[in-house]
Amino acid sequence: KDALMSMNKLQTILMVGRLPFELEIVKMDSISPRLGMEFFKNIFLVGGLAILGVALVIFVRYRKFKITIPIIITMISEIFIIIGVAAFIGWRLDLAAIAGILASVGTGVDDQIVITDEVMSGEIAYDWKEKLKKAFFIIFVAYFGTVVAMLPLWNAGAGLVRGFALTTIIGVTIGVFITRPAFASMIEKLLKD
Numbered sequence: 001k002d003a004l005m006s007m008n009k010l011q012t013i014l015m016v017g018r019l020p021f022e023l024e025i026v027k028m029d030s031i032s033p034r035l036g037m038e039f040f041k042n043i044f045l046v047g048g049l050a051i052l053g054v055a056l057v058i059f060v061r062y063r064k065f066k067i068t069i070p071i072i073i074t075m076i077s078e079i080f081i082i083i084g085v086a087a088f089i090g091w092r093l094d095l096a097a098i099a100g101i102l103a104s105v106g107t108g109v110d111d112q113i114v115i116t117d118e119v120m121s122g123e124i125a126y127d128w129k130e131k132l133k134k135a136f137f138i139i140f141v142a143y144f145g146t147v148v149a150m151l152p153l154w155n156a157g158a159g160l161v162r163g164f165a166l167t168t169i170i171g172v173t174i175g176v177f178i179t180r181p182a183f184a185s186m187i188e189k190l191l192k193d
Contacts, residue, residue: 051076054109062116066190071112074183078108081178082171096163103164104171107146111139111175112183119184119191128192132184143176 051072059068082101086093093101118135119128146168153165 058109058113061113067116067187070183070186070190071109071116074112074179074186075105075109077182078105078171078175078179081174082167085170085174086167091166092163094163096161097167100164100167101171103168104175107142107172108175108179111142111180112187114138115180115184116187119187128188132188135184136180139176139180143172146172 054075055068055072058071059065062068079101082104083093085091086097091097115132115135118131118138121131150165150169153161154169156162156165
């Protein structure tokens with residue numbers, strides 16, 4: 001029992017990267033190119049299926065391709081921008097980072113639905129700018145709520161949890177300040193016609 005408890009404790013310490021001393025890497029293993037290619041193919045297959053699933057749900061909700069297509073284009077663009085930022089700053093994409101990307105992109109789709117619902121609302125009293133203002137108020141409140149929720153994880157200092165928090169904060173920030181305004185502009189032009 002003592003050995004098992006020690007093993008679990010050491011495993012936790014190694015996973016979060018909090019050792020009281022420096023480590024010297026003695027050996028590093030790698031996976032075969034064939035296995036790596038299988039992982040790569042699976043990532044694209046699962047990602048494609050997820051995008052198709054989201055597209056189907058959005059199409060069922062709105063029944064218009066001119067709404068579904070911009071949401072999907074914005075979602076894919078957001079993924080590329082986040083990965084581009086990750087490459088630019090040299091940040092390692094591990095499972096926690098990928099989970100953070102998924103969380104921020106999911107939040108992005110939610111925000112795009114808020115924008116779409118606001119601009120399509122039947123309230124005649126509001127003009128387009130007022131409708132977008134109302135939508136962006138909701139989006140900014142949700143953004144600040146997400147960032148505030150991630151700050152304790154960021155400050156926890158645990159490796160995987162901190163990576164998730166950092167990725168989510170960066171992802172939702174990119175979304176709120178880059179892709180949401182771009183989507184609002186696209187949807188406004190498409191729906192005004």
